[in-house]
Amino acid sequence: MEKQGDIFINRELSWIEFNKRVLLTGMEKKYKILDKVKFCSIFSNNLDEFFMVRVASLKAQVEAGITKKSIDGLIPKEQLTRINKEVKNLTKLQENYVNNELNNELKKERIFIKKYKELSENQKNWSNNYFSSSIFPLLTPLVIDPAHPFPFISNLSLNLAAIIKNSEDSKQQFVRIKIPTKNINRFIRIPNEIIEIDDKNTHFFISVEDLIGNNINSLFNGMECINYSFFRVTRDADLELKELEADDLLLAVEQSLQKRRLGGDVVRLEVESDIPKNILRLLIKSISIQEEYIYFCKSLLGLDDLNQLTKIHRDDLKENLLVGKTHHLLKDLNSPSNKNFNSIFKILRKKDVLLHHPYDLFKTSVEEFINRAADDPLVMAIKITLYRVSKDSPIIAALMRAAENGKEVMTLVELKARFDEDNNIQWAKQLEQAGVHVVYGIIGFKTHTKIALIVRKEKGSLRNYFHIGTGNYNSNTSMFYTDLGLLSTDPEIASDLLELFNYLSGFSKQKSFKKLLVSPSSLREKFIFLIKREIKHAKQGKKAEIIAKMNSLVDTEIIELLYLASQSGVKISLIIRGICCLYPQRKNLSENIKVISIIGHFLEHSRIFWFCNDDNVEVFIGSADWMKRNLDRRIEAITPIEDLQLKSHIYSLLQTYIKDNYFSWSMKEDGSYEKNILHSDIYRSQIDLINK
Template structure:
């Protein structure tokens, strides 16, 4: 079988297709109105990060004169051209939906976004007073003239651009005002008593920019505002870090963050569709941006702020996602009044536990595991990797408490977790002050593993307990991300983890492991072996099947092998939420490959790899997707699941996803996606998993 460029989907275009699914999901009639608002906000937030990182990288390549084609055959410039076309089509779709459907439905449900010009006199007086007391003191008009150069426009800030006429000399001047959306809510609620509406279930809002724009003349005493318009810029925010030259990694990341806060080159300019030509021309010249990166908007700028509306206290307008129960095996922990009184360590000595969040509560499982270790006098040491941690982390508190209790605590904090660097720096400093041994990993690699190891002294010898997961040690995201985790005392895997922690702290050159798959040392090689074994089994007429669930499938080598496996007769089911660079269902290429994407109330984040092995299935879970960065440029850990009952549970879970015809999108042979036609079976994976608990 010939392998050529036209069998790979471009990574960036596949991501755009994923974000399209997010937008279209929020437009479905079945969702409640505030959930629709949430999806709209997520779509816009995703786009912001995409421009800050992916588009910025491609633009930098073009400016550096790089013309090398990606594996799918596109140059950086060709990718940018296609990206702009696709994104402009999608943002137009979003705006049309908001203006013609979402706003009407919000109003129908009692959430009214009012325009200043439509306010009654009483409402206008209240809004003007609010502006004077709560907004006006925060505004700083910056004039542009020979003595005042064009001001720096910070990343993702909302700005007002105005032309002001000085009455004394009849001269027009350009003025920029930054809208203080970090200190003021984007949508200001007008009290019901001002509206003179007795129904407390109704909410009335005016946008902060609408209020400022209609009070603009109060900023310019003795002058006249000729016209004004709003704009927003997106800047290159990828963190450029020269680790090899850094004597102090913590300091190097802090300095790089300062540069990011200022922002790099502008990669997108969003303006109102009716922005006056003279203001637009001045902006283009001052910001130095090509016209293809200008987005003319017919709705609100910065639609990620729509998420503020989801905080409205109307439970009937959004799904209650705060679900989950304590895992059945952990229900009777530390209850002296209960005859089944037990500790988590006693339980794990008898049985491995497979966790599935958010259906199994993170608080009463993983957090319980770390908390008990911090206070248990028999625990000698705790080792853990932290990639993204919540700002009010119970686990961080437990680690600091453990150090204060005299335990050996080693924490790897990944300082380069994109957009969480600042948070992780603060945690690293606090942990060090509490006496925790903090390390920052291996130079040149991000540490993306989700592993924790507890060393406990029992009857004169040390026993190791551990957790290996697919998601971060983050109590907030654990409520909305679906992730798996293994709690166990398996001695071989525990030994592998000890070796891996020693490698991460710089005291080991270990590259081989007994059971654990670790990148960049052994994971790629092992996955290739497992796929090739399925190919061999198919060629020998044995049962051959692969089921894999992950966030993204990008790696060309893995994709080529999957095509070969399909051609050999291996049945392949891929559950891939985001980017998928493989074409399924193509004749003489991928006829045996099915790809689905689950987009629902929870973000599908678990990574699961199931290989039939002629009836002797091998199953793995862990932190890695099938992407080059995960297999070659990150420290990742994937663990086998060897317990028969747990393997059966995972297989059943995978089948639940495969049978889904409600949250699932099926990928077609041209790389596009469509929803299933709903039938009487109505298989709803996420809802079915909730109901299975009740």
């Protein structure tokens, strides 16, 4: 009998393997230098969130004495041990790369991060003056003594810890200073006239902590700094929310956010590798952290701030990704001279439109769809779900304008969208003030589906138009997340959406739908049916194949069924960007399953499910991954794509990813990944899609 670990990969370790691919992608020679910087920053940012949520959860389980095993048979303590080992190896790899190859490549391109001690006297004078005028007033040294307890260290903040000595009585004290990186840049550019170089493409920086450290004695009049070091903490940031006990969900989320800001337990302490022992001892005692959660860093702390360098105006140092065209069916619609409200609806009455962002512009498609509806006098109602929206959202503005124009506007705002809760609370309040009917979904479930419905009066009756997507209604992320969306007026799907919106607003208990696959009611059951049908066809000698693209594959029931399908002769191709808990190409288990991961300039975010069905192909797109949370604990919607031309287009798109030998990684039978070998004919999926 096979052990759990022989058929399932640990979720957390699979995520680490994904983040490793992000880091290694940024280390590849073929990428331009500022793109390498971007990947390095993303790796660090991903790691921060991983500790704040996943490591924090496991740590809490250990402290609560929970010994429930993961799908691969590990108890929480064993998982944490493996995680810390893997992450420490990866962070060392990143540090060595940043300190050596990346730094040298930046220098070759005339981008320098200088040490204070390397500066000339003139450069030091300028830097010291900048410190006095722009940094010193923002700093607040806090002494720790019996009258002043150790201060709260906020999540992900950069801090200076110092031991200072009184010049009169030689008494030593411990001091902490928070570095205000939200108010000043982490990397301070020294003007070229101070460097005495007349070249706008040359950039000299000094890190803010290096500048503060070298001006530290100016902070302590009559005191002497004996030694100092920098540190950074990561806290548990998962949101605890007792929905069932909450009378007001909006208020409950606001209160939970306040608790998060005050800070959960520390789950990681990052310190400089040469931190003085007396400072380290005091930090360990004051923060109460075990040694295995201490990370000794030989590079700058908080390398996610490297993202600042990607804003340097050097187009030659990053891939030209000025992408996005108006979908060919919508070109006339977006002509400045075309102000006819009926235009987009006339197009959809003739033909469904399949969008692929960022290659098809979000602004001239989805935003235009909502904007036209907001101003069209024949539109009676707009209904939409909002999970993550941009800070300055044109769609929010259109919804408020629609309400002002007298339309019935219903918006579901998901208050529990992780790390977007505060933003969504503010939007919810503004929408309500504008007269929009705002609901917060079903208690106990997170609403993750991306759907919009327009109700329009035409010739004395109502017609429904809709959009169903794989990504959020977010103008910013639409420029670098790849997502699909369907614009249509299919009456049966529209009817399903009406029922779903009524369910979300609490007016319906609908559990069965004509065409839509909806979780938690029918999605799992339908996917199981579709996979079992391929198994049946394979056993009967008919054509049987599955191609699925998603962010994560974790659900054990689906994985076991895919194993059975493989053993029955079903050819299975999985395009999974992140977590994959399935082992591919294992003898007598998964020989017919291939898994690839696309890590490119855009974040692959679309979910596509293609079933051969003996050449009677069925295709679906939507918001759900094959994870237990998506299938059982979230409100999700998956729509069929029924137009033969659009089905063919999606199949070609999937083949574009499968053929990729530039951005793709292949998963090996042991769960590790290797970069696909470049042939003489380089095939870059994302670049190919840009150029189409």
